[in-house]
Amino acid sequence: MIEQTCPLSDADPWVARDAAVVWHGFTQMAAYPGNSPVTVERAEGRELIDVHGNRYFDAISSLWVTTLGHHIPELDQAVVDQLGKVAHATLLGNGSRAAIEFAEALASVVPVTDAHVLFASDGAVAVEQALKIAFQYWVNRGEAGHRQFLALDDAYHGDTVGALSLGDGGFGTTLFDPLRFPVLRSPGYASGDWAVKLVGAIEANASSLAAVVIEPLVQGASGILVAEAEDLALVGEACRSHGVLLICDEVATGFGRTGRLFASEWAGPDFRPDIVCLGKGITGGYLPLSATVASGQVFAAFDGPDLGETTFYHGHSYGGNALACAVALRHLQLIDEWDVLATVAVTATRLAERLADSVAGRPGVGEIRQRGLMVGIDLDPPPGATRWGRRVCAGAVGRGVLLRPLGDVVVIMPPLTTTVEEIDRVVDALVASIDEVASEDRR
Ligand SMILES: Cc1ncc(COP(=O)(O)O)c(C=O)c1O
Structure with missing residues (x-):
């Protein structure tokens, strides 16, 4: 069961205000309020903090733009x-x-x-x-x-x-x-x-x-x-x-x-x-x-x-x-x-090791591709299962790690200054989410 740290969006006045006036790109607005969007208010380091005070590790670097972190x-x-x-x-x-x-x-x-x-x-x-x-x-x-x-x-x-x-x-x-x-x-x-x-x-x-x-x-x-x-x-x-x-x-x-x-x-x-x-x-x-x-x-x-x-x-x-x-x-x-490229080398190696140890070969996981801190993990849903990318990433968000899929590919693209402990946090949340979604569809 996901430990839900953010309130349900239909009870969230920020989501209602958002959906009333903001048109989000690549987003079906009719479904937006129901998809538990995160409303960011501020950030510290590599964590985004929403209007309710919940913290999320920004594992997609705010759509691949954030390098050193937020609020540097x-x-x-x-x-x-x-x-x-x-x-x-x-x-x-x-x-x-x-x-x-x-x-x-x-x-x-x-x-x-x-x-x-x-x-x-x-x-x-x-x-x-x-x-x-x-x-x-x-x-x-x-x-x-x-x-x-x-x-x-x-x-x-x-x-x-x-x-x-x-x-x-x-x-x-x-x-x-x-x-x-x-x-x-x-x-x-x-x-x-x-x-x-x-x-x-x-x-x-x-x-x-x-x-x-x-x-x-x-x-x-x-x-x-x-x-x-x-x-x-x-x-x-x-x-x-x-x-x-x-x-x-x-x-x-x-x-x-x-x-x-x-x-x-x-x-x-x-x-x-x-x-x-x-x-x-x-x-x-x-x-x-x-x-x-x-x-x-x-x-x-x-x-x-x-x-x-x-x-x-x-x-x-x-x-x-x-x-x-x-x-x-x-x-x-x-x-x-800051010799950021040296940090990337260490962090990317840790990420590769953790993905090989904990994610590769897991039920529901296909190919994993990586170059530096750009990772794509193919999900391999059972026949008839739907929206795995969405569901796995939503599970990670519920665990305090912000992920966004590309179809049924989970993308991990953390900031370049990410620590090995934060890599573990991302992989642990991902593994728990994959297992949860896989077990839901086995029932
Ligand atoms: C390779 C590549 N080129 C261009 C773009 C478009 O950039 P922007 O979203 O800033 O217009 C993207 C966005 O993801 C991209 O990945």
Whole structure:
């Protein structure tokens, strides 16, 4: 029996107020109040605290954005300091000190040669910008015909129409298919030969490609499907030798999540994407910021006369927001100062061990996939059983561990500073929830 620490939502006035005015994304609002949502009021460290004082370990990093934890004094201070200067000033045609300083720091670590940073506010927009940059790159160079994008099965790049086009669909988005532009597709990481197939598609279509787009190492939203670093390297080499632009969407994998600062780094020093998309963890989970980072070679194709046609006519009101850039800069410094990647190595190893000991092979559990602190656990419900992902995660929430599934895949994506004791807390809650749901369906 779940020890219910939060009150039932129909007795919860916050849930009623919430459902009356807030429209939650990826959420059926008619069912929302009945699904016992957590209403967060504040946070300490890696715990979220709801309006009733219940504490939940944030095992999904608030949808994969939180890196160091919540309410980090140094990050809070960075925002406060910037507030004392200016909260926002546009980057369209003018500069902002906070954006310059963060872009300099980012350019020195991102695996893009001679990096140039175009800011926005969400991951999907970083992808939209990358698509348009790649498309216009060929137009500006006067090389006709490079109009197609090559993307993978099971890809997810966000919910705007361009990003949705690159994505493989699903998630209830099929009705938008008439709006999605066609892209060439190659098998994703679920296929053992995905890289060979992708290299073949690059060779066959090089003259018509604007770019190849991948999520390096991990296809996150499709259930944490994982690739081998050597396979990424093969794809990078094929793009280079055929003169095809490579866009790496590191919105989910960036900023330490896989154990390196960027997942692209696993493929070795020669793996240099032409464009990298960043978001989510870029501000440590504090403020909305994203970035499309283009190589100097890509950037140079946009040189031309003032008000001329080679200009990139694209921008967003809050792109490069000063508060967001200030906290992003401090975050990048802290990853280094605190040696966060060393912590990730220890914690990821502990998580792998606990999953192998306590979760793998358990009734109701299928494959487990992990790269750093990104984990997907396939649930394997008996025939006729429904909503296992939801039910298992609800059980974990009732035990004070916030999890959110992708279908019947339980995703564990804890903050990078998670301790081994907290890993045990997550795994213990998960095991108890899986056993409970499995026994309910055996009755
Ligand atoms: C790889 C990838 N790209 C893009 C996005 C979209 O980011 P956002 O939700 O910030 O628009 C996501 C979100 O999960 C993602 O995983």
